[in-house]
Amino acid sequence: MxxxxxxxxxxxxxxxxxxxxxxxxxxxxxxxxxxxxxxxxxxxxxxxxxxxxxxxxxxxxxxxxxxxxxxxxxxxxxxxxxxxxxxxxxxxxxxxxxxxxxxxxxxxxxxxPVELLVQPLILLVAFIIYWIILIYDAKWGELPMLLMLLEIPFAIIFHIARGGNWLYAGIGTGLLSGLYYLLYFFSKEKLVGGGDWLLCISIGLFLGRWEFAIIELFLSNLTATIFSAPQALKKEKKQIPFGPFLILSLLAILLASDYILKFFIIY
Ligand SMILES: [Zn+2]
Known part of the structure; x- marks a missing residue:
């Protein structure tokens, strides 16, 4: 090197x-x-x-x-x-x-080309903001609304710079955000908190494909389940904050996106 x-x-x-x-x-x-x-x-x-x-x-x-x-x-x-x-x-x-x-x-x-230069820069800024959200949620179990809204324009610019497909991004975002909204609405905040669906709007746009949204759903739930297993065994009824798992899963999928596309998604 x-x-x-x-x-x-x-x-x-x-x-x-x-x-x-x-x-x-x-x-x-x-x-x-x-x-x-x-x-x-x-x-x-x-x-x-x-x-x-x-x-x-x-x-x-x-x-x-x-x-x-x-x-x-x-x-x-x-x-x-x-x-x-x-x-x-x-x-x-x-x-x-x-x-x-x-x-x-x-x-x-x-x-x-400028489109490529913009992408890592946007990701760095977006992950500083995601990091504040992650710490806040992990510490106090709440999601700061303003920061979640702030992520959305960054996600849109990122998707434009990547030359992504808006239909696929829309389906993925709708799937992810919609599911969390329904879970929140019907479980009356017992299963997921009120902010997770809002966080999923920027996450869905950053992922940019419906296949990635499904992997995000799977990965975040899997890691959250593994993490909360020791607490569940002790029968502690503490709700674990879900934001950190959503954010870290997004990071993992973005970093591995080329490999995932190559091995699992063939067009
Ligand atoms: Zn001191």
């Missing part, structure tokens, strides 16, 4: 982890705001309110250096921070790999 690719993938991971830190922060800010509090402009410790120094804000490194505790009050910061940073770092790396690995040099990629 060329050295420029190694630099590029490393840069993608570092940028991803910076945005992972940002996403975690934003999730907290939205939460505090929804409860009528304001965290202010600076990053602060949620326990003691101490302002964080720049060197305590470095993604991954600061968390490891401080062993996951606040420098001032030594309270635990929580694992969500570092998981978010590593996680989004890997997402950025994977998106960069998907789009760049087919090229001889990095420069070759940048001389490709």
């Amino acid at each position: 060329n050295i420029d690719f190694i630099v590029l993938y490393l840069a993608a991971f570092i940028f991803g982890s910076i945005f992972g830190s940002f996403a975690c922060c934003q999730a907290w800010r939205i939460r505090e705001k929804s409860e009528g509090r304001n965290l202010g402009k600076h990053s602060v410790c949620l326990h003691c309110g101490a302002k964080l120094k720049w060197y305590d804000n470095l993604p991954i490194i600061s968390w490891l250096a401080l062993k996951g505790r606040c420098r001032n009050c030594h309270e635990k910061i929580g694992k969500a921070e570092i998981l978010s940073e590593i996680g989004l770092g890997l997402v950025f790396f994977a998106i960069a790999y998907k789009y760049f690995s087919g090229f001889e040099t990095v420069a070759n990629f940048f001389s490709s």
Whole structure:
């Protein structure tokens, strides 16, 4: 592999982890705001309110250096921070790999048509927003409406840049979103929450094909079932948030889309 690719993938991971830190922060800010509090402009410790120094804000490194505790009050910061940073770092790396690995040099990629250049850029921005939604849902079991609506125009631009088929995208989105709406409506929020069908609009458009929508349905339900199995065995009646499974399944299908098309979907 060329050295420029190694630099590029490393840069993608570092940028991803910076945005992972940002996403975690934003999730907290939205939460505090929804409860009528304001965290202010600076990053602060949620326990003691101490302002964080720049060197305590470095993604991954600061968390490891401080062993996951606040420098001032030594309270635990929580694992969500570092998981978010590593996680989004890997997402950025994977998106960069998907789009760049087919090229001889990095420069070759940048001389490709604008439609191709736009696609990874939109995906990166969309997954920063999805990451905030994922953290918010995982932590508090709710989906931030504004962010879900914000994803829709990104998904539309992505579908245009990809030169996708609108009929197939429409059928897939209708299937996914419609099914979750019906489940929500008829189970009176017992099976799925009120926001999942809205989240599925952008997910369906990003997937862009009805076959992918069916795989999404299968994959998200399978992973959610596996994840909630230990809780079900303990007979804890806690509803697990479904948003993270929908978002991670979307990511997996987008990353593997070329392989899925090649092996399973023949036209
Ligand atoms: Zn503190």
